[in-house]
Amino acid sequence: MPYRIEVGQKPGLFDARGERSKKQILRAFPDLDKNIDVRCIDVYTVDGEDLDDTWIGDAFCDPVIQDIAVNTPLTRKFTWYIEVGYKPGVTDNVGRSASYALHLITSRHYPVYSARAFLLSGDLTRSQAEKIAGDCLANSLIQYVRILDPQEILEVKPHISVVSLNHVPAVHEVSLDLDDQGLVKLSREKTLALNLEEMKAMASFIADPEVRRIRTQVGLGEKLTDVELECLAQTWSEHCKHKIFNAEIDYRENGKSERISSLFKTYIQGATRDIRARAGEKDICVSVFTDNAGVIRFTDDHHLVFKVETHNSPSALDPYGGALTGIVGVNRDPFGTGIGAKLIFNTDVFCFADPAYAQELPPKILHPVRIFEGVREGVEHGGNKSGIPTVNGCIVFDDRYLGKPLVYCGTAGIMPVEVAGVPSHKKDIRPGDLIVMSGGRIGKDGIHGATFSSEELHQESPTSAVQIGDPITQKKLTDFLLRARDLGLYRAITDNGAGGLSSSVGEMSQLSGGCLIELDKPLLKYPGLDPWEILLSEAQERMTLAVAPENIDAFLDLSVQMDVESTVIGAFTASGYFQCTYDRKTVAYLPLDFLHGGVPRMRLSAKWEPNIEPDPRTPVPEDQNAKLEEILSRLNICSKEYVVRQYDHEVQGGSVVKPLVGQCADGPSDAAVVRPVLELSKGVVVSNGIVPRYSDIDTYHMTACALDEALRNYVCVGGDPDHWACLDNFCWCDPVRSERNPDGEHKLAQLVRANKALYDYAVAFSCPLISGKDSMKNDYIGPGIKISIPPTILVSVIGAIPEVEKAVTMDLKCAGDLVYLLGATRKELGASEYFASYGIIGSSVPKVEAESARARYRNLHQAICGSLISSAHDLSDGGLVVALAETAFAGGLGLEIDLNEVAREPGMNDTEILYSESQSRILVSVSPERAHDFESIFAGDARRIGRVIPEQRLIIRSQNNGKLIDRDLASLKRSWQAPLDF
């Protein structure tokens, strides 16, 4: 008889979780009676017998603060009992820990299933309770709900979420001897996400008599097996092969046409190649575009490793699990680069619709506030529990992200230049090395993740693509593997992400020239998986390693000691084939060159027709003070402290510039600085740039501005502009024209223009691109509605600061300091936050002048190294006046500014000067005794526009010397903090 155990806070003690749930419920249901009461308790179901009461108590209950009830309700004082637990097969981290605790006590294995119950009291009907459960407490995709009244709970049965597949694993052959229609149908039915050309390439491969002859030698028939078909579809997916970035593109603009052979090779790889050639000995790149993450130099003894990815589609379906899996997933990229890096920080950027969105939601779309809270919590658990500080990030709001939220998760690592005499950034695999899988077990989770994310979100999107990461299993895994690395126990490592073993072993096997995987060897979460599912499962927390036979015993012994499961699942070969067996029979036999090189190149066309809507006359507000407060309250500008505080930003002990800075530690930092090696004073700087609004005018300038924003954030804190590198992360709406996507040519043209800008500006700034990612199908298609996200690029910059003691923050430091604006202000309000506040887009998108900007950034670095600067803050969303307000209230000091002193384009009115979003501008404060040295560095590029005053006011004089703005800092700060103070 299973045990059903309830544990709750003792009466009289404050039930903090219950109170927080109540707040969330009342936010979602503002009409509800405010006097409802919510209590939160934990429910465990233990499948087994003969448990002593002491054991149950020791495992589950804190007797100082909790009461426990076994096989009886803890209380019946409630109106509705709402129990939320996981459906079978969904990762249950709490259940796993509970089972582990019972194992420590009894040495026996007891499966445990965890749930949480919310006890609601108040004037509520059952249907209200159901609505609260569905909209607020549970996600029906992955969780079950049961709602009971005080009578029904007496009859409650334990809830066991066990997977029973009752399925005998088998391999099936799939005929590709079909007409075009049949091939397309097959692709859709099996979620292969391949187009007709690609299906035909497979069909002609298997029709080749020579191929068939070779297959008979290994016991395979004349059709592809489902293992082979799925493996090919996964390897050829947009997610893995970046087919759009490698396509042949006919690009037309202004009647001229151009043939582009691979955006990736031409613009992204091309930029880095040209920058490296020019840098010569000063080249900082170590490993670019070849591994899971980019590698650059840091010190003579250390390299930095950096990667940013997105996890959009899963986060749309289950924001918590999707984001959690996103962050622990991207952790494995630097961890799986070369022979492995130690992880030093995370950086996250989210794009959401308005959390207060009030219109009706299309089917299968979760409310933005649930997306916001779920993603926030997923990243909190993923980052904090892994012991990796979240040091920088931002949140962008636009209602088009209702179609798909964007969840960018980035992680950096550090690796010694050499480990045991071997260069750490390289992988070396030899035929005969064993294939080892370490970490979690394989289940049905995440199957078709790679192909699923290569499609738009629709109502039938597979729910198995959703999973929940487990940071502790991964932490144990990384603890173990870093030790194994330092002992030289393995030769190569890579992560199991999209495509699972199919992808990880498939890629590694190129280094030795082949592989043989025994698909009955990997450990499974439950029996009944078909061989193709074992190969493709994206179950989390797994790394694949190449271990030399002479080291395998030591490797496996250490794995057991450190409580990590590792299994030998095959061997690397030099056969030229990707071979899998199951039950000793060959079930897949694909030539490596076909697997990796057989996908036909896409041919696409793009046409650029700019959508010119000239700027209207700039609206001038009647009350400039009130307008400023309105702008400070805009979602893209307001404080994100609510989110930032919940992320551990200083674990590992090396934080230097935190995400929140200033007198009260609540000012918005431009970038982060950390010391990854505590003995050294050299620091790492990281920053981000993202401005999707500008895509509404031209993605060329949007991209240039995103890069410039990341770079100017980087230099503001003291980053060295001669030691920087960046990552590009494209999130696009479908750029392939089809019946369902008639404007595909325009979206592809937008993509081409973004790439051209990336090349032009990366080269101009000498900032090499070292890695990146693209996610191309960020659309939602529902009944009669299609929502496409604005084309979005995140640029993330990493680099170094020679001495962290020189770092600078954005807050004003001292009354009497002089205030300078670096860079010119032009009439560039197109797609600005100011225009957006009036519903205007316009056409005057900001343009980046790279040459003068680069000189300015180098001058700023020189000034920072000379300790000449008190504060530096970049101008971005909302322009000059927003930067002035932020730097003032963060420093707790006022400002007196004169717009006549601003270097500006002739003819601009006061409002335009305040809100223009011209790029490459930085606001700096300097103590008067350093002003001379400071000015001599900038030779005219620094214009003194005012001074810091002790009064708590922001005072701005207009061009005709009137008081344009005069507001106390407290009310400005309040407007800025209010919107997201959840």
Add this chain to the structure above:
Amino acid sequence: MAQIKALVITGFGTNCEMEMSHACRRAGALSDVVHISDVLNGSTRLTDYHFLNLAGGFLDGDDLGSAQVESVRLKYARIQTSGRTLFEEIRDFIDRGMIILGVCNGFQALVKTGLLPGNPMGKRRVSLSFNDSAKFEDRWVRLAVDPQSPCIFTRGLDRLFLPVRHGEGKFVCDNNGTLEEIKDGHLAALKYADESYTPTMEYPANPNGAVDAIAGICDATGRIFGLMPHPEAFNHPANHPAWTRLKELPEKGEGMAIFENAVDFLKGII
């Protein structure tokens, strides 16, 4: 002079071991970071050390409550070579006169195993519950030091400024008698304080609603000390959240004092 040897235990979700060990070294000790599985298999022995550090993190994900599974591990898991539990080893370590520092998750482990307040040793009498905000929060707090506390780690200090980073840090007692005993013995060496360094119940200066503003306690000997704030995270002057506002950068981080006191104490007894 004898070399002070510090042991920092890690594994199963601990994640502040590196900076904890760094702080021990900077304070003058030799320091080893050891995975708990190396203690359980007998290859590392507590008898070779003087200063045991239980660092912050999320042991076993804090899935059943903070450090709950760790308390089970310390009580039930047996060392392969000796057959003894970790709890028994730690008790012997304490009986030998050695010292223990538990930070955040390490503090949670000390109270949940009943090593703090430690009368009787092994009985859980206090705990660390969910923050009143029900949120994990990273923020810096002011701490008032009780000058009459027997705590050897806070000797000579009257105040500290350190970060807290936790979701379960609200100090509570099983009954008023325990709280009185803590007060009478001056065991609450650290309390959350306002700008004038007076203990406070006001949020966010008291970040979690801790009873009597208690941020850290020691046992009656003063040799076992647990605290929610992270002294090892203020190992360098530039860890200070507003260091760029200081006219002059201090020579070292304020948190170092805790580790220096530990090493000084041990130098006096070994």
